[in-house]
Amino acid sequence: MLNLFPPKIKPILNEKSFLAFLLSSKTRAFSSPPSSSSLYLSNLIAGILNSKNPRQALKLFNSASRTINPLKTLKLHSAVIYCLTEAKLYVKARCLIKDLIETLLQNRKPHKVCSSIFNAFNQFESGGSNINVFGVLIIALCEKGLVDEAYWVYQKIRRLPATQACNAILDGFLKAGRVEFMWEVYGRMVSNGMLPTDVSYGILIDACCDLGDNARANVLFDEMVEKGLKPTVVIYTTLIRGLCEEGRMLEGGNYLRRMQEVGVVPNVYTYNTLMDGYAKKASVEKVLQLYREMLDHDALPNVVTYCILIHLFCRIGEIVAVRSYFVHMVKLSVVPNVYIYNCLMNGFNSDGNLSAALDMFYEMEKFSISPDVFTYGTLIKGYCNIGRLEDAEHLLRKMNDTGVYVNLVVYNTLIDGLCKEGSVERGLELCSQMLEKGVQPDIVTFCTLINGYCKVGKMEAAMGLYNEMAIKGYQPDVVAYTSLIDGHFKNGNLSAALQLHKEMIKAGVTPNAYTASCLIDGLCKNGRINDAVKIFLENRAGFTGTELELSTSSFSGRCSPLHIMYSALINGLCRDGRIFKASKFFAEMRSSGLYPDVSNYAVILQGHLDVKHMFAVMMLQADILKMGTFPNSFMYKVLNRGYQEFGDFASALKIRDDLLNSGLEDSSLCFKESFELCKQ
Incomplete structure (x- = not known):
């Protein structure tokens, strides 16, 4: 030197x-x-x-x-x-x-x-x-x-510098998202006879998995094994992560077995990766199997493990299991984070247990865990669901006071809650407040306000928002169109409703079952029975599986679009005197798995009585008893009068007694009518 x-x-x-x-x-x-x-x-x-x-x-x-x-x-x-x-x-x-x-x-x-x-x-x-x-x-x-x-x-x-320097450049480009430069560096390493290390391959495999190129990642893995390099637990976990992100859980599980066979011990991140993949597919048994395996192999669960478990059980509504794993987590000295609490609160909220969600919120404050926008959003949604709008607005003010950013989802949730309670003007005020805070409304905001104005019959205001959407470049969705069509029908404006339906089709927005139910119900109430039947027959085959499933789901089906359509058609056809066509739709309604309600039975009974089809009346009466439907006073009156007019006073008196025993209002009036007729 x-x-x-x-x-x-x-x-x-x-x-x-x-x-x-x-x-x-x-x-x-x-x-x-x-x-x-x-x-x-x-x-x-x-x-x-x-x-x-x-x-x-x-x-x-x-x-x-x-x-x-x-x-x-x-x-x-x-x-x-x-x-x-x-x-x-x-x-x-x-x-x-x-x-x-x-x-x-x-x-x-x-x-x-x-x-x-x-x-x-x-x-x-x-x-x-x-x-x-x-x-x-x-x-x-x-x-x-x-x-x-x-x-x-x-x-x-x-x-070429040492391999460590080349690896540093590879890692730097990976973190910067500039993968194309990585392959140039790797190519130069190989062409100059430099043997990449397990770190080099780990970085390259990570890049491939990030890009979704699992095939290339597997090639690199096989290449490093052929060169005598031993893949680390990090490399195995990276490969498993890439496969899990594509939903290839079987292959991901195979890598877990493979690493165990060659003596590479899976760590908590390996298990978490697989558990998360199975949780996204709601494979509860697989998730629990991996959880038990990690405990058996002394891979202590961390907060991410319990986030996966709690989120999964909240999704499937297993609130008891959620509580159990939360307790287990605390026993293992795993400190819950804000995500855990958010999952718990969302699960309790979905289960209708707002008080338990609030307990979690107060516990967060007790342990100095700062609530975030998702925490407040969950509670605001819970308050809106039970109509406690003042409490929801109080939380919104608290967010502003404590510096928690109020995002568009939170504003939309509260606006929706206000509109459902008829406080549309307050919802509009909140929209103005949102704009002042720099949060721009989206299509959900507009559709929510439009739906709110339609429900309270303020169609002029609803159409004003509809036009503003067009000015701002928003394409109204099926919800907005359906709300407006329904609103115009309910306000007696048939032409405006049908015009909006045409605009909807022209704009390329496909009507759903709810749109069809509004159209059919509106047309029937306006005497356009044939048009209603035509729309029903044209759209019935096109309803999605989800809509039909909702329509046929036990008692909830009574509020479903398909139930509304059948009810409207049966009602309209009976009023029009077309009892045979109405009976056909009534039979279809039953065969599709829907449960007719008391009004459906009353209408079809009245229709058959009008044309003296007493056998059909008796069959329907038996069906009512079989289905466990409780008649209302109108149905009792229809049956009572029908039997009297037919001359079957014994059956009329039996109906009278059933009415008296039912405790319904105006039973005494019905008794008086029945008594006078029987005396005659």
């Missing part, structure tokens, strides 16, 4: 009093021309480079760096870094480079900093050690997030 300096400096470097000499030359430098200061710095650099050991070099550097501006001593830093690298003290060298980068970045751009350090290092050309200095520089730049600068150094040097 002494050959780097002129002969006149060599004797000085070999003397024990070198440090004293430096200090004296430093003193002279302050009162001498600039050349003396340069001499001091040259002597100092020479002393560092020719130190007996890196400890002595660091001592000289630390002594000088306290008084010399580091911005002006790049050579001094370069010398000590060079010395440390030669001694293979790469970590210390890297720390010094990072400190130097931070200092220089205070008044220079990143590329200027990089080129300055590169040029300073380039002056110390000495065999193979020079490439290691640049390798350490590349790693330091990548760790500082300066991957472009690291890549510039990589391209400038004549030979």
Whole structure:
């Protein structure tokens, strides 16, 4: 190393009093021309480079760096870094480079900093050690997030740096999302005969999985195994994650078995990855099997594990299991986070147990866990569901007071709650408040307000919002069109309702079962029975499975679109005197799994009585008893009058007795009518 300096400096470097000499030359430098200061710095650099050991070099550097501006001593830093690298003290060298980068970045751009350090290092050309200095520089730049600068150094040097430096660039490009550069670096490594390490393959496999290219990830995995490299638990977990994200759970599980067979122990992240994949498919047994396996293998669950379990059981409505795992988590000293509490509150909310959700909220405050927008959004939704709008608005104010950002979902939830309670004007005020906060309404906001105005019969305001949607470039969805069509029908504006239906079709918005039910109900009430029947027959085959499932779901089906359609058609046809057609639709209604309600029975009974179909009446009466439907007073009156007109006074009196025993209102009036008729 002494050959780097002129002969006149060599004797000085070999003397024990070198440090004293430096200090004296430093003193002279302050009162001498600039050349003396340069001499001091040259002597100092020479002393560092020719130190007996890196400890002595660091001592000289630390002594000088306290008084010399580091911005002006790049050579001094370069010398000590060079010395440390030669001694293979790469970590210390890297720390010094990072400190130097931070200092220089205070008044220079990143590329200027990089080129300055590169040029300073380039002056110390000495065999193979020079490439290691640049390798350490590349790693330091990548760790500082300066991957472009690291890549510039990589391209400038004549030979490939060490594998660790190449891996640092690969990792830097992966984190920056610039995968295309990774393959160039990897290709150069392979073409130059450099053997990638397990770290290299781990980074490349991670990149492939992020891009959804699991096939290439598997090729790289097989390649590293063929080269005798042992995949780590991180690599196995990465491959499992990629497969789980594609829903390929069987293959993911196979990798778990494979790693266990070769002696690689799965960790909590491996199990969490598989559990999350199965949880997304609601495969409860598989999730629990993995959970038990991780406990058996001493892979202690963490907060993510319990997030997966609690979220899964909340989704499927198993609230008892949710409570159980929450207790188990606490027993294992796993501290719940805000996500856990949010899952719990959402689960309790969905179960209709707002008080339990509030208990969780108060517990969060007790343990100083700050609620986030999802916490408040869940509780606001819960309050809106039970009509406690003042409490919901109080929480909104609390969000603003505590600095929690109120997002569009929260505003839409509260606006929807207000509109359902008929407080549409307050919903509009909230929309204005939302705009003041910089939150722009979306199609859900407009549709919610339109639906609210339609329900309270303010069609002019609803149409105003409909037109504003068009101005703002929003395409009304099926919900908005359906609400407007239904509103116009209920306000007796048949032409406006049908015009909107035409606009809906023209705009390419496909009507759903709810739209069809509104049209059929509206047309029937306006005497357009044939048009209603036509729409029903045209749309019946096109209803989605979900809509039909809702329509045929036990008692909830009585409020379903299909039930509304059948009811409207039966009612309209009976009023029109077309009892045979009405009976056909009534039979279809029964065969489709729908439960006729009391009004359906009353209408069809009246229709049959009007044309003296007493056998059909008796069959319907038996069906009513079989279905467990409780007749109302109107149905009793219809049956009572029908039997009397037919001359069957015994049946009429039986109906009278049933009515008296039912405790329904106006039973005494019906009794009086029945008694007078029986006397005749």
